[in-house]
Amino acid sequence: MPVLLDPARAPILSELLRAVPGGLVQSVVPGSGNHTDPRIAGLGSLAHASELEISFIVHPKYLDHLARTRACTVIVLPEIEEKLSQAVPPPSFARVICKHPYLLYARIAQWFEWARRPAYEPSIHPTAIVDPTAQIDPSALIGPHVVIGARCIVGAMTQIGAGCYLGDDVEIGASSVLYPRVSIYYGVKVGDRAILHSGVVLGADGFGFAPDPTLSKGAWGKIPQLGVVLVGHDVEIGANSTIDRGALDNTIVSDGVKIDNHVMIGHNCQIGTHTAIAACVGIAGSTIIGSRCTIGGMAGISGHLVIGDDVHISGGTGVIASIDTPGRYTGVYPFAEHKEWQRNAAVITQLSTLRKRVRALERE
Amino acid sequence: MPVLLDPARAPILSELLRAVPGGLVQSVVPGSGNHTDPRIAGLGSLAHASELEISFIVHPKYLDHLARTRACTVIVLPEIEEKLSQAVPPPSFARVICKHPYLLYARIAQWFEWARRPAYEPSIHPTAIVDPTAQIDPSALIGPHVVIGARCIVGAMTQIGAGCYLGDDVEIGASSVLYPRVSIYYGVKVGDRAILHSGVVLGADGFGFAPDPTLSKGAWGKIPQLGVVLVGHDVEIGANSTIDRGALDNTIVSDGVKIDNHVMIGHNCQIGTHTAIAACVGIAGSTIIGSRCTIGGMAGISGHLVIGDDVHISGGTGVIASIDTPGRYTGVYPFAEHKEWQRNAAVITQLSTLRKRVRALERE
């Protein structure tokens, strides 16, 4: 639906596919009429694409949408093309046959995303406050009202959006994007190709206090947080997420980790490569999570746990023990109409008694 | 308790009621002594109002507080006035009789809120960076360190607080207020009379990734988020809430929607008119929510669901299936003293066995 390019500037299909990397395309079947090698001005969902757009189908359950689409071109699985090739009359749209249509869609969207972006001129905005000891790559873009502390390093082609703050000794790799108003405390390191969205805070103090009986009853003494946060390459962190600095050791986010909005990662945590963490997840301090895990939205993970590789936590689940076996884990209270919930929830608080009563019956 | 106006500037009751719109007032009963048409300098709760303040009572269960209030005037329901009018001695406070005392209180509070506000002079602060192609209404107020991108439109009487960021092609309607440090990504549109609190992020990328087997094992390829966020009129969004831009289509927040703090709305969601969403709610991508719904704090709603009109979700509930019938829905684990919880929770993991045992007993 968002037509992205002026049709005059838009590529024709064969050009577009040549420009997209990866060798994902198996073959192309021309459409009928003016859809033999159509001009592609953008991408759209099957339901909303216009005649200037390419769409995709990832599952046969969307064949109904496919039948009605206006898209000039559709990316299809080989097994769907098999059906389409026998349709009478044949579909008017061109087909790009591909075993990974979702991935090819992603790549084409990336192409349009870059084509759409305004030309980018390296510069340091005159309102930015950059410490003279900071090393800013000449190809970087530093936005207005940015503050960059002593001895920071900002890599090639990296963009620091308006109002971002980098404390002393922060390092950001190459080709990274910090959207406006990201705050990074002193000493934090971020790798290449990072994407940090607005409101992200990296390196704030972990939540560490020692009961201090020498002060008033119940008072807490602050434990300074002397570690930092180390973020690998190819990491994306969503809006308003926070990752705290370590207490003594560091908090570590490995290469390829993807983090959604409103995620909280406590001090000393370690997140393994390619793990994906959906929105509103909280991970308490010192927990270690393996590689290729997925953590559903609003899941909560207690501190000092070890979660192995390839573990998948369902949204809303509270994980209060370590998990060493790959698989999917869930713990969500089933929702119901309120009165029904009340009836059943009332029994929850008597479950142990209920079990005893069943045992007693069994013994009779 | 917060006396708002210098008593010398404060209105007398009859003036105040004339100034408040809506025809909500049924009648006014003068109080005794100097409370026949008292001067009203502010509002207070029954328990804390001073003699210069107006208060209100919405339910007979607060009659005790009413008996002890120092307020010079109280907004009351007709049925409460019936009792008051027969009291011996009569109450000293004036009564404003009204079928919707809570709403009248809201309107009077609005009057004081505006009376209290410092005079507002349209201007663009010299430290603001405004693209020359942006159209800023001359009656708007642009605060210090604001950044406004190319082709933005800011409507009449709209206030953009300190440090806000508006990407290219953002539109904000008339009479809207952006508190300091709101971030709005390119292309997002917001209607009239919006209130966006500090830390709000609109239009950050949705969480969209395609597994990319051509890279390393488990790697994710980014799916650019090409849609925007469209926010209707009369929408309020609380501090640090985030609404992500659509992947291909747009994320839509309809007229009159009220959103509390720390709310996360995923890409492609649609929220119907007048739906109210309490704090810390997460709504995963592509979910459609109807009109006039209420969603309690910390509820989580899975992606790709359809929730109909007039559905009320209790706080803390995880909604993992669509709901088409209006009503109230709940799914919260009952809390208890920890040891009791342990005893009962241990049975949860054997419930299906327990049911089998009951069946077996029934067959005997």
Added chain:
Amino acid sequence: MPVLLDPARAPILSELLRAVPGGLVQSVVPGSGNHTDPRIAGLGSLAHASELEISFIVHPKYLDHLARTRACTVIVLPEIEEKLSQAVPPPSFARVICKHPYLLYARIAQWFEWARRPAYEPSIHPTAIVDPTAQIDPSALIGPHVVIGARCIVGAMTQIGAGCYLGDDVEIGASSVLYPRVSIYYGVKVGDRAILHSGVVLGADGFGFAPDPTLSKGAWGKIPQLGVVLVGHDVEIGANSTIDRGALDNTIVSDGVKIDNHVMIGHNCQIGTHTAIAACVGIAGSTIIGSRCTIGGMAGISGHLVIGDDVHISGGTGVIASIDTPGRYTGVYPFAEHKEWQRNAAVITQLSTLRKRVRALERE
């Protein structure tokens, strides 16, 4: 692991212990070799400390780590020293004997934290916008792009980080630190020695609306939030947390309260002294929480409740009723492998029926 000081500048152990306040040290046992009164350049965990660092052991279960530590000095409990003093050969590290090793570690970390900090020169950055009626103590540090409104008061030795916003009539006490990009709405007061992390928002509007039947069906009328937020002394508030202003009365956070990241405290709440609130907790409006409580991460507390002193809420618990007895309270759905969860969760919705069936069997 993070060696903090140039060894040439680092204190020797006896100097360090003299510099740390509190009389916590019972006695010191010199180590062997060059560890009789070693130079201490930093702190480290037993597992990662270098020979220039001091470490600590809080529990005998870490004796294995102690046996392998490279730390030159270890803080130990008297009962652990008893064992160490009889070891053959004796440990090479020096021991600081102390009944509260965790607290002594905290104090030593505080010493290093301050030693590490760059020298701080009071100043108001030229890009800061400070209203002429504001009173900034001459010993305060006001960072770049800060905005300070009319009649604000900023106390002695207080640091306001880059991009912070203080609305009119805000007061911040002495020796407080606001990290970059904190937003404080008008009228909010914060005490001495506060630490507010990036993205904190204090005093945004509470979520208050009255149904307005005079507008369209389902519409909400805004209730202005006329109270403020009052924050006591020695309060720390984590990154991106929000505390809303009161509707008529004030929201109150008492002395010594510690709040982690992503916490939301609704309007009119009162939090008692020394209560600690972990990350991602939501507390709905008008709830009163006592002193010395701890609230685990992701717990949610409904509105208008009263929680007494010394109540401990486990992480993830939804509290939907008042609690007047001290103790620990929990309500978390036990997680399990997904298929097992499905089997058991299916019974949840029939629990009340199951109980009836058990009753029927009992009557037989």
